[in-house]
Amino acid sequence: MRNDKENLIVKKTFDFSLQIIEYCEELRTINKYEMASQLFKSGTSIGANTWEAQNGESSADFIHKFKIAAKEADETLYWIELCQASRYYPNPQEALFSELESIIRIISKIIGTSKRAKSSN
Numbered sequence: 001m002r003n004d005k006e007n008l009i010v011k012k013t014f015d016f017s018l019q020i021i022e023y024c025e026e027l028r029t030i031n032k033y034e035m036a037s038q039l040f041k042s043g044t045s046i047g048a049n050t051w052e053a054q055n056g057e058s059s060a061d062f063i064h065k066f067k068i069a070a071k072e073a074d075e076t077l078y079w080i081e082l083c084q085a086s087r088y089y090p091n092p093q094e095a096l097f098s099e100l101e102s103i104i105r106i107i108s109k110i111i112g113t114s115k116r117a118k119s120s121n
Helices: 008-029 033-053 059-085 094-119
Strands: none
Touching: 008 033, 008 059, 008 094, 033 059, 033 094, 059 094
8 A cells, every 4th residue: 555655766756757748848849759759658657667666566566666667767868868969859958867867776776675675584
């Protein structure tokens, strides 16, 4: 059952999803629909999987959802770096990169800690 007290990674990934939506809307205004769609899917999936992990059926399920979130974060990093490198796309704000890097570090730590806790039981 979801715990409604403040959860740092849930909040960070939710706020990041809002930033992704904003950037994707910017891409759509200049008719970059394919990139907007790819980035929207991977960028918001990080938060969706983090949210879903909070109701994991087991510790293995919890870890699995965070592994999916980590893969989606990595894919999102690819898309925003591609936008940054291309002269045909508006540069994503630096805040998008720094927030994503922070999320990746936290998710990695959660996965590692959860695996160690699971193996010690």
